[in-house]
Amino acid sequence: MAIRHVGDARESRIRSADGTLLHVEVRGPDDGPTVVLSHCWSTSLASWGRVVRRLDPGLRVVLYDQRGHGRSQTPLTRAGYSAEKLADDLCAVLEATVPSGGRAVMAGHSMGGMTIMAAAPRATFQERAGAVLLTNTGCTDLANRATAIPLPGALGRLGSRLFLTAPVPLGPPSVASAEIFRYLVMGKATDRATKRLCARLVHGCGGVARSEWGRVITRLELSDSARRITAPTVVFGGSEDKLTPAWHAHHIGSLVPHCEEVREVPGLGHMGPLEIPDILAESIDELAATHLRA
Numbered sequence: 001m002a003i004r005h006v007g008d009a010r011e012s013r014i015r016s017a018d019g020t021l022l023h024v025e026v027r028g029p030d031d032g033p034t035v036v037l038s039h040c041w042s043t044s045l046a047s048w049g050r051v052v053r054r055l056d057p058g059l060r061v062v063l064y065d066q067r068g069h070g071r072s073q074t075p076l077t078r079a080g081y082s083a084e085k086l087a088d089d090l091c092a093v094l095e096a097t098v099p100s101g102g103r104a105v106m107a108g109h110s111m112g113g114m115t116i117m118a119a120a121p122r123a124t125f126q127e128r129a130g131a132v133l134l135t136n137t138g139c140t141d142l143a144n145r146a147t148a149i150p151l152p153g154a155l156g157r158l159g160s161r162l163f164l165t166a167p168v169p170l171g172p173p174s175v176a177s178a179e180i181f182r183y184l185v186m187g188k189a190t191d192r193a194t195k196r197l198c199a200r201l202v203h204g205c206g207g208v209a210r211s212e213w214g215r216v217i218t219r220l221e222l223s224d225s226a227r228r229i230t231a232p233t234v235v236f237g238g239s240e241d242k243l244t245p246a247w248h249a250h251h252i253g254s255l256v257p258h259c260e261e262v263r264e265v266p267g268l269g270h271m272g273p274l275e276i277p278d279i280l281a282e283s284i285d286e287l288a289a290t291h292l293r294a
Contacts, residue, residue, distance in 0.1 A: 028055075033292035034292075106231075113134040
């Protein structure tokens with residue numbers, strides 16, 4: 001595994017089980033407690049940037065681009081998109097960055113949280129999970145419970161599926177698209193800079209990968225896998241989250257055997273790492289201090 005130093009990050013390419021190459025970055029001291037961050041649908045590891053800047057500088061932070069996102073490879077066929085592939089990729093990252101016998105705090109946002117739940121039954125995950133943070137995510141009934149498309153009944157559910165699966169090119173970011181994404185995925189009080197950052201991240205994701213992962217999400221069923229998370233876990237939901245309403249956070253909390261807290265954050269939309277980086281960084285720091293440093 002060749003490592004390239006770029007600023008304060010060590011960059012590398014890790015090969016997943018099916019040969020897909022994943023872009024990985026490691027920041028912080030090599031001997032620090034490890035945190036692994038898994039990002040959401042249609043963005044990249046950059047979506048965790050605000051959280052990373054607020055974390056304890058003594059932590060060793062591992063980030064990676066999900067397949068089809070950022071600088072990771074995009075699968076050439078539909079066979080490259082599934083919950084099992086998400087689990088494969090996370091396990092490949094863990095095996096490459098968390099030494100055997102070591103443990104890490106694993107934090108996942110939206111599809112990143114689904115990745116963690118999909119990987120939970122795997123021996124690699126169970127051996128290396130010291131604690132877990134899940135934010136703005138769900139494990140079942142995702143399209144049916146989404147409220148991003150304000151239409152009644154079956155029309156709303158159809159609209160949610162179309163939003164998730166349409167392979168429409170988005171073109172360059174604009175003021176209009178920033179406002180559209182604010183409505184769909186962020187809280188009402190979101191500031192201008194956060195709206196623009198969200199739009200820039202989503203516009204950077206290719207239409208095919210966005211559509212294929214949306215298809216996976218609409219069919220996702222990970223309740224049994226969520227029950228296999230044995231590490232101490234905290235779950236965050238947002239009172240204004242239209243993609244994964246707070247019901248999902250409480251449902252996951254009811255499934256995970258050692259859930260320490262389910263916190264529903266007032267005014268939070270779907271983009272936790274962009275909207276509440278201070279709260280998430282504080283929680284990750286606390287999990288690392290409690291479950292890793294000891």
